[in-house]
Amino acid sequence: MARGCTFVDYNRDGLLDLFVSNYTDIDLAHAPKPNLQMPNCNYEGVPVNCGPSGLPLPAFFLYRNNGDGTFTDVSKQSGIGALRGSYGLSAAAFDVDEDGWPAILVACDSTPSLLLMNKRDGAFREEGLLRGVALSGEGREMAGMRVGVGDYDLDGHLDIVRTHFQNQSTGLYHNLGKDQFEDVTAQAGLALERRFINWGTGLVDLDNDGYPDILSVAGTVYPELEPVYPKYPRRGPRIVFRNQGNGKLSSWAKKPAQEFRLGTSAVVVPLATSTTTETWTC
Numbered sequence: 693m694a695r696g697c698t699f700v701d702y703n704r705d706g707l708l709d710l711f712v713s714n715y716t717d718i719d720l721a722h723a724p725k726p727n728l729q730m731p732n733c734n735y736e737g738v739p740v741n742c743g744p745s746g747l748p749l750p751a752f753f754l755y756r757n758n759g760d761g762t763f764t765d766v767s768k769q770s771g772i773g774a775l776r777g778s779y780g781l782s783a784a785a786f787d788v789d790e791d792g793w794p795a796i797l798v799a800c801d802s803t804p805s806l807l808l809m810n811k812r813d814g815a816f817r818e819e820g821l822l823r824g825v826a827l828s829g830e831g832r833e834m835a836g837m838r839v840g841v842g843d844y845d846l847d848g849h850l851d852i853v854r855t856h857f858q859n860q861s862t863g864l865y866h867n868l869g870k871d872q873f874e875d876v877t878a879q880a881g882l883a884l885e886r887r888f889i890n891w892g893t894g895l896v897d898l899d900n901d902g903y904p905d906i907l908s909v910a911g912t913v914y915p916e917l918e919p920v921y922p923k924y925p926r927r928g929p930r931i932v933f934r935n936q937g938n939g940k941l942s943s944w945a946k947k948p949a950q951e952f953r954l955g956t957s958a959v960v961v962p963l964a965t966s967t968t969t970e971t972w973t974c
């Protein structure tokens with residue numbers, strides 16, 4: 693069950709290849725139903741869709757662009773196909789160690805997130821834990837939903853924002869410039885906003901002050917909760933954290949939940965003909 697993908701020219705031949713992130717390897721016809729007996733099939737006493745804990749772990753795929761409109765499955769020879777241990781959601785590609793070869797970052801739900809470093813020989817090596825992005829700064833597995841990449845502190849190194857499930861704050865990982873990341877969620881002021889399930893996200897300069905801000909959209913996967921717990925609404929707001937330019941970001945609105953929608957995706961696109969950025973959410 694694919695839940696995310698990214699194009700990436702992993703072999704630098706000028707052709708965009710395709711990485712596919714999968715969530716679980718499940719047969720829906722035989723999947724367990726919401727119930728109170730299985731711990732992964734209810735949430736705070738309300739039966740909900742089961743998972744991800746207890747569901748079969750998925751494989752991931754990499755397809756090499758042949759340059760003629762077709763792709764070849766290179767999951768096995770690249771080492772991508774051997775990854776089994778995380779429930780993958782979205783993915784993003786960027787040059788983590790600034791060697792000119794792109795790595796692949798994968799947000800994973802309730803399991804360690806992945807950072808696939810490019811070995812420059814057609815293969816990848818998973819180093820999420822080694823480089824500080826697999827878990828929270830306290831060493832906890834997080835419910836990673838989506839990822840965004842940008843240089844929030846303008847130090848020349850790309851940083852990572854990763855959205856999480858409700859009761860977990862959106863995480864900000866600062867690139868130390870030495871192939872390592874530090875979880876600066878608390879220092880940046882993001883730790884207190886934990887009300888919503890945040891999905892699509894991006895580091896984008898929304899107010900044109902030069903500093904990338906954080907945009908995310910929220911929506912639930914458990915609509916059964918709202919009648920029982922008003923604190924878990926079916927619809928969620930668009931959330932903006934405004935970059936203060938001093939390493940801290942603050943909620944844009946005093947009441948960030950002014951407009952509620954059911955959102956899971958956000959796309960950030962720089963406009964070629966202006967200095968502004970276009971964003972879409974849905």
Ligand SMILES: [Ca+2]
Nearest residue numbers: 701703705707
């Ligand atoms: Ca390629």
Ligand SMILES: [Ca+2]
Nearest residue numbers: 843845847849
């Ligand atoms: Ca940076």
Ligand SMILES: [Ca+2]
Nearest residue numbers: 897899901903
């Ligand atoms: Ca800004």
